[in-house]
Amino acid sequence: MTDFLDVEIAQRSLGEMAPRMKILAGLMPDYVRELEAWQAKAREYGRRFVRPQALEIDAKCRRDPRYFDWDLIRRAMPYGFLSMAIPKSAGGGGNLTTTTAVVLEELCAACSGVANVFGAHGLGISGILLGFDLYHVDRSLADVVESEKRGEPVIFAAAITEPLAGSDVEDAGYLRTAKLMTEARPVAGGYRLNGRKVFISNGSIAKYSSVIAPLDRTRPNETMSAFLVRAGDPGFSVGRVEEKMGMKACPAAELIFEDCFVPRENLIGLEGDGVRGVETVLGASRGPVGAIATGVARGAFERLVDFTVRKKTGGRRLFDQQWVQIRLADMARRIFLARQAYLDGCMTFDFTGAPKLMKLFASRMLDAVPSHVRRHPLITRVLRSATMQRTTRRMMDERLDENDLHHIQQYSSGAKITGSDTAMSVAYEALQIVGLEASLHRHELEKIFRDAKLTQIYEGTNQLNRHNVFINLFPREAGHGD
Ligand SMILES: Cc1cc2nc3c(=O)[nH]c(=O)nc-3n(C[C@H](O)[C@H](O)[C@H](O)COP(=O)(O)OP(=O)(O)OC[C@H]3O[C@@H](n4cnc5c(N)ncnc54)[C@H](O)[C@@H]3O)c2cc1C
Incomplete structure (x- = not known):
């Protein structure tokens, strides 16, 4: 210089x-x-x-x-x-x-x-x-x-985007018709999280991910909620890390949830307050x-x-x-x-x-x-x-x-x-x-x-x-x- x-x-x-x-x-x-x-x-x-x-x-x-x-x-x-x-x-x-x-x-x-x-x-x-x-x-x-x-x-990472829903998850007006894959079904003591998130910045290196998912995919606006998932939680894994064009020092990863149990205390805020x-x-x-x-x-x-x-x-x-x-x-x-x-x-x-x-x-x-x-x-x-x-x-x-x-x-x-x-x-x-x-x-x-x-x-x-x-x-x- x-x-x-x-x-x-x-x-x-x-x-x-x-x-x-x-x-x-x-x-x-x-x-x-x-x-x-x-x-x-x-x-x-x-x-x-x-x-x-x-x-x-x-x-x-x-x-x-x-x-x-x-x-x-x-x-x-x-x-x-x-x-x-x-x-x-x-x-x-x-x-x-x-x-x-x-x-x-x-x-x-x-x-x-x-x-x-x-x-x-x-x-x-x-x-x-x-x-x-x-x-x-x-x-x-x-x-x-x-x-x-x-x-x-x-x-930390924030997981909002899904394989078939990007902008739609970010906007209440489009959410009703969004093709959501991820759902957090209420079970005794917490939730079972299933689905996938993609392009999540820090996803592969984060200790904690804030994950947005509805309790019921057919009523996303009413049931969208936020959950805290830790790296290594059973049922949670990191999939593909994208070969994206730029900002490469920050990895963008796919997050996979397969019957991942999220205890009730790891709900962030209120149920249904996600939107x-x-x-x-x-x-x-x-x-x-x-x-x-x-x-x-x-x-x-x-x-x-x-x-x-x-x-x-x-x-x-x-x-x-x-x-x-x-x-x-x-x-x-x-x-x-x-x-x-x-x-x-x-x-x-x-x-x-x-x-x-x-x-x-x-x-x-x-x-x-x-x-x-x-x-x-x-x-x-x-x-x-x-x-x-x-x-x-x-x-x-x-x-x-x-x-x-x-x-x-x-x-x-x-x-x-x-x-x-x-x-x-x-x-x-x-x-x-x-x-x-x-x-x-x-x-x-x-x-x-x-x-x-x-x-x-x-x-x-x-x-x-x-x-x-x-x-x-x-x-x-x-x-x-x-
Ligand atoms: C480098 C990078 C880092 C990222 N990090 C994160 C992250 O940390 N966490 C996370 O959750 N996501 C992350 N994302 C995803 C990002 O937020 C989405 O890419 C973005 O919201 C756009 O969604 P999409 O690419 O799926 O586009 P889509 O929603 O599929 O849209 C495709 C096209 O359709 C248009 N479109 C969509 N809906 C409408 C509509 N209703 N009316 C008119 N036009 C419309 C869009 O403008 C676009 O041109 C990241 C993406 C990149 C590139």
């Missing part, structure tokens, strides 16, 4: 990269300072450890899609990325989605495959966090926190996916700038030629807009959405009652009781009105679309300008180009996210499936 890049681009703080953060720093200095501190940590890990290895890991995964670089993830343990969203009172960083997004942009500027390990983990734990399931906070999430302190990663859960989780995660894509675009931009500084045509650096300057300016403009879109999406969620509720009462409960007391069997019974779960749900409903939900969905889907379209267009143009050199596997832009495309597909295709903006903009008029 050139000195130019080091000084002019890669050293910029969030306040310099996003004017709204500079303005906000006057109003909420601690909040912005903390965001910048996380940004600096992610930048250090990305630049020091991730970027130097990104191409090599990509090549290893091309040879063997099951390859996973545990050492690199272990190096992230002192930074606290796996526990950053877990409430402080449970030992985590207590951060909301904006912080996660800022971290993901930084990591993605280094390698979006590695970043996706942390992103998919965040998706996996968010069902527990947003369902305010204190029982699981004190067990599986405590395991994440404690293991991270020991330097051992404990990773609401998926919608809330995706409302929370699409902003950070916008950040992932913004990071991919920024990574492409930075590599292109680097190239234009080194490359001369007609005796002049490309960087000094006006046609290149105009292209670079236009790419930077799109990246600024993508960053604004994800900050809007995440802050809408953080300030009007479910995390606000978590701050209001779940965290208070965590603060007020120490964890050894919370783990007492009697307290556990109370926390797990249907009355407690219903009270939690009612409090959520009272605080989060329909308008809040529509806003969250609109802005988070908007962020996801804006970021991913920017990632694709910037990577495409950068590759075109660099030319032959960038067509080789050994060039970072070739990898970034493959990574960029995936951001338009996952977390709901961009087509479905566009429709999501529409139905939340016109909630009364909009229909589904026409």
Whole structure:
């Protein structure tokens, strides 16, 4: 890398990269300072450890899609990325989605495959966090926190997609006609889980998977629920690991359930609350996916700038030629807009959405009652009781009105679309300008180009996210499936 890049681009703080953060720093200095501190940590890990290895890991995964670089993830343990969203009172960083997004942009500027390990983990734990399931906070999430302190990663996955149902499982409007294969039949003491999930990021390396499945496939909207399944549980196995085009450092695997017994306590939240859960989780995660894509675009931009500084045509650096300057300016403009879109999406969620509720009462409960007391069997019974779960749900409903939900969905889907379209267009143009050199596997832009495309597909295709903006903009008029 050139000195130019080091000084002019890669050293910029969030306040310099996003004017709204500079303005906000006057109003909420601690909040912005903390965001910048996380940004600096992610930048250090990305630049020091991730970027130097990104191409090599990509090549290893091309040879063997099951390859996973545990050492690199272990190096992230002192930074606290796996526990950053877990409430402080449970030992985590207590951060909301904006912080996660800022971290993901930084990591993605280094390698979006590695970043996706942390992103998919965040998706996996968010069902527990947003369902305010204190029982699981004190067990599986405590395991994440404690293991991270020991330097051992404990990773989550979120299993929603099925072989014949992708977008349909993510959207209540399409769920009724979805071809679902997975079902969790109630039995004495728990559930029997049967079926398959596919393309599950972290699926082959996760200790815990949050699995979405209906209790009755003929009534998915009414019975969809979430379950926690552990690696090694009898009846649960990992099938194919996909040879996907990009983000290879994060394996996408098939999960197979054959009469897998899930004890009742491993239900996350309430029975039948799965549709609401998926919608809330995706409302929370699409902003950070916008950040992932913004990071991919920024990574492409930075590599292109680097190239234009080194490359001369007609005796002049490309960087000094006006046609290149105009292209670079236009790419930077799109990246600024993508960053604004994800900050809007995440802050809408953080300030009007479910995390606000978590701050209001779940965290208070965590603060007020120490964890050894919370783990007492009697307290556990109370926390797990249907009355407690219903009270939690009612409090959520009272605080989060329909308008809040529509806003969250609109802005988070908007962020996801804006970021991913920017990632694709910037990577495409950068590759075109660099030319032959960038067509080789050994060039970072070739990898970034493959990574960029995936951001338009996952977390709901961009087509479905566009429709999501529409139905939340016109909630009364909009229909589904026409
Ligand atoms: C890299 C990667 C990582 C992933 N990680 C995970 C993960 O961790 N967990 C997980 O559960 N899933 C994961 N997925 C799956 C991802 O969420 C799905 O790919 C995505 O939701 C789209 O589903 P699909 O590909 O099955 O498309 P489909 O739903 O089959 O759609 C196919 C086409 O039809 C269109 N379409 C579908 N329904 C409609 C409709 N009603 N109206 C109009 N058009 C429609 C779509 O836009 C698309 O063009 C991952 C995917 C990728 C690529």
